[in-house]
Amino acid sequence: MPIYHTLGTIPHKRHTQFRKPDGTLYAEELVSTEGFSSLYSLVYHAYPPTIVKELGEPYSVEPKIAREKHLKHTSLIGFNIKPEDDYLKSRKPVLVNADLHISLAAPRKSMTDYFYKNSQADEVIFIHVGSGTLITGFGKIKFEYGDYLVIPRGTIYQLEFDSEDNRLFIVESFSPIRSPKRYRNAYGQLMEHSPYCERDIKRPTDLETIDQKGDFKILIKKQGLIYPYTYGTHPFDFVGWDGFHYPWAFSIHDFEPITGRVHQPPPVHQTFEGHNFVICSFVPRKFDYHPLSIPAPYNHSNVDSDEVLYYVDGDFMSRKSVVKGQITLHPGGIPHGPAPGSVEKSIGKEFTDELAVMIDPFRPLMLTEDAVNIEDGNYYKSWVI
Secondary structure, eight states: OOOOEEEEOOOSSTTSOOBOTTSOBOEEEEEESTTTTSOEEEEEESSOTTOEEEEOOOEEOOOOEEESSOOOOEEEEGGGSOOBSSHHHHOEEEEEOSSEEEEEEOBOSOOOSOEEEESSOEEEEEEEEOOEEEEETTEEEEEOTTEEEEEOTTOEEEEEESSSOOEEEEEEESSOOBOOGGGBOTTSOBOTTSSSOGGGOBOOBOOOOOOOEEEEEEEEEETTEEEEEEEEEOTTOEEEEEESOSOEEEEGGGOOOOOOSSOOOGGGGEEEEETTEEEEEEOOEEOOOSTTOOOSOOOEEOSSOOEEEEEEESOOTTSSSOOTTEEEEEOTTSEEOOOTTHHHHHTTOOEEOOEEEEEEESSOOEEEHHHHTTEETTGGGTTOO
């Protein structure tokens, strides 16, 4: 969310002398995107952020594709992903294409002995189960059930969990994550018709400068490989920073639904966008109020996109036997719609308490081996009368 923010101590002017109490210079770093043409932040470190002591052998975390091409309505039982202690090892890509990777994770332990940086993708981490703190050099962000953590590429971070019971739904975007353009005015401010505003955005707080030398393990992801780096200074040695490029969070519970007299299409639920895909939030809301309205969604043919729905909580009147953490994939090319009987049953209903995250990618998604392992093989028959 491009809002100007600053923490810590910074000099009056950019690119000027900024000295420590002992007279030596702090190290300035420009963290910029799209070269020098898009969002950026200026960071001031206790030490230069370039002191590499060792580089280990990279290893692959590339998703293993099981079905590159398919035309089948698919359901994945997400909570069947088994918990693992390590955060990175727990991340299991399930649906992928050239624009984004969708993963599930159930980490038990906090990241205590290493730091992580995704250098090729913005990350959107939806907190389904659990709470804790996102820690970066930019500061800290407390997170809880329902939060989207948006971590821009190049950000070194750690996740500190409050317990061992955690379930995460993760989107890696190979383009910047933004609020939808139609919600913003020419100056970037969210407008009155937007379903959320700047007050809803959680920005980093409590910047803590860690002035330490030693051996600090940073695992850096690029092009499907993890590169184990050892740096000689702590990565969270920020003394101050300002700009528009930093991690932030938004709670799905702060999304204000847009409703109407008749059924509203999925774009009214849009929350974020990337290149060739959107992320939407389905939240508790009043149903349509036309006297002859049909609250259940109409049948829909995806012509130009796949549709992914991640079920979080509540009762979905359009579908039977939905469980928490379930993912449905409706590929472009064949229609899908409400389960048999649910259209008539929805008439007269005034409210839904459903909670879900939807992703519409405009290039087909591929299923990974981890996805096939948790697939409900009979889902495609769920419209049989």
